[in-house]
Amino acid sequence: MDLLANASTTMPDVASWEFWLGVPFRVLLILVIAGVASAAIRLIIRRITRGIERGTRSRVVRKLDAGKAQWVQDAGLARERQVQRAKTVGSVLASVATLAVWAIALLMVISELGFNIAPVVASAGIAGVALSFGAQSLVKDYIAGIFMVAEDQLGIGDVVDLGEASGSVEEVGLRVTQVRDVQGTLWHVRNGEILRVGNSSQGWARAVLDVPLPYDGDLDAMTARLKDSLEDLKNDPEVGASVMGSPEVLGVESLTGESVTVRVTVKTAPSQQWAVSRAMRVKVKKMLDREGLSVPLLNQTVVRGSAGPYGQAAEAGAPGTAPAEPGSADPRSATTGSQGAPERG
Template identity: 45%
Template sequence: MWSVAQSPAWVESFWAWFWGVPAHIVTILVVSIITLALLRRLIKTTTERIIRGTRKAEALARRELPDALVRPEMFNNPRREQRARTVATVLRSAATLTVVTIATLMILDRIGVNIAPLVASAGIAGVALGFGAQTLVKDFLSGIFLLLEDQFGVGDTVYIGDVTGTVESVALRVTRIRDADGVMWTLRNGEILKVGNQTQGWSRASVPVRVAFDCDMGQLHDALLAAADRIRHDEVLADSLQGEPTVGGIEAMTSQSLTVRVSVRTDSNRMADVTAALRDAVRGEIEKRSIPLAPDVPKGLLS
């Protein structure tokens, strides 16, 4: 019967050679591939779990809370999925780079290459690259923190420097905003130092009214409350309100005019609609009561 001992000399030489360096290289490659696959699987599973978390929260809220308190916009949050997928992309890239780098160095070491100078050169090259691409690195790091901290997301109305508009996309390097004139602004994330978000959480719909200096303030107060009450009973907008409307005192005064503001807290995604409806209701109540506007404002026009 044939056995290894009876095999030709070249076969024994081959196996002796193979179980040396080649076997170690194959083992490194197999372990690296398995490790990378497991890391990618873990990242994918975690990402999907985060995305599904919103659906579970919605189901729980619908089971525990009255229907009147559960609104679709409480859970329809596309930025959550965007953040999860973007961070997952960064983690996958980092995992791939780390595993490939370690595997390459281990293989080079097994075939007899002195990796000490290579590691030192890589460190120097990394420092040089860091200095040369520090702006790019800054943009990417800023983009990661913008997403993790949820400073703004797609669909938000934001104020960034001298740019005001609606966020259309948030990437790791740049953010794109479209203003009221339809102009698309592309901002590097590293240059975003201060952000004003008008549509995150809740907003306040307010209408300032400039009236004549000798206006009856009691009559004006009643008119503004009546206008706000019309919004509270509106079948479309009533569910968007988050509190009682308020009429402030005199916030500005000149020799010919007084300015009073009516406001109401509302859902962020309905702020524009509530403001427009409130403005129209105020106009109607003022005209119905013949309240005189400020002399420098045309009749029926609010500031």
Template identity: 35%
Template sequence: MLTPEANLRLQLRISTISSVTKSIIIVAWLVVGILVGLSVIGVNIAPLLAGAGLIGVAISLASQNLIRDAINGFFIILEDQYAVGDVVGIGDATGFVEAINLRITQLRDTEGRLITVPNSEIRTVTNYTSNWSQVDLKIPIAYHSDVEKAISLIEKISDSMMRDQSYRKEILEKPIFLGVDEFSNQGIILRVWIKTKPLQQWPIGREYRRRVKIAFDQAGIELSLPQQKIWISQENSNQP
């Protein structure tokens, strides 16, 4: 009864929650196993259980950061802020969520570095792959280029992407051409939005840019570069 997007999100949540639950269960059974083992070999565990409360209080006072990590990690998982398999930005770090538990979140960035972030230090999270993603494509063309011709080519490229069997399943809606978005020192900026499945915005964006470059080259439309005009005044000069 779930949509494919909701089903994928549910799978990510289940894998994340199951990994966290597994860690908690392992620790709990380890403690129980130690206590049972001590009782089997004849050690009186009653004083240990009685003193466990006092020890717990002492540990909690000495490790307040760990408690904050666990509380924040619990709400991250409960609220589905992100899950294993998402691409997120946390502070200055951006990467693929490789592992998450009640204490830490681990990201793998584009250079393969593993970044570990304590959950208590997470304030703002940017999730690039929650439910759906989007290509925000800005196409700069030279000021002397034929704008209407460029727009027509962009619409044809959007149609061809939707007909392509390799990409149509990854694009959720027909690409939206927003129009002439800006006049800048880089030229005339045309803007396109493409709504995609999670994690597909990058391959879709790369393929769209490739097709734009080929189509524009064939039509003689130049993709512009940053440019400046310099005006030299000779008002106070005796030179002609």
């Protein structure tokens, strides 16, 4: 009988406008606002990712033109890669934002239905504090990864220097960047630990070579011959396509009693400066051989002899040593010139 009585009193309430304008209306309003907020956030994230895609830097890539290798600006490959990365970041941000919006909406709906959500909010707050302490490095890595992707600091295939690790980038993630060095070691670097990025694959590079020349030679003539020998670098079958400019002799870099060091630079394609530097050394060596020049050697003095009680060479006349004969060289010592060669009188 009580059940029938409650049903008889509830049905008129359900049929009244006051009932529908109460809790059901507020619940519906919460759901509508959550849907609109979720859609707006997704639209904002989509516009941000489009801005990231448009901000992609062009890469200089190697292409074959009529069977000949050439280095050209190519924004297509970089843009395609950046679009994929931007979509990845956008999907992650959209998922996190949508989850947060609907979680808040669910708590508000539960509160409108008359349930006490204070214990749930308190538990969530405690869990959030514990999670923030335990996963702060993880959050730091993800935030750093998002900015690295947004700013196009590096990409797959780029040659980079990240401080402790340097080499070619094989994978760029939101948390970890993978770099393989010249010895084949694959480094997993957390994005939050990357304080600086040196990218050798954006735009162009420069091969720098310091050439020591004889001190007593004609500097102007030697410099002219050095530059002439490197002018043919563009015709080199191996690295000629990687040379993007003429060699420049910057001048004297250092000066000693044995040599004059001259610095030579050549503008190259990105990540090709090491190969060009090796070819430059070969041409410099051949030029020196043709001109009869040699790289100056540092003068050295080497003293050989039996060590004394405190690690010093024993002197003539010291106890336990035989005096040297007049007119003969001391067999315990020899003064040498350049790298062990006997000095010339």
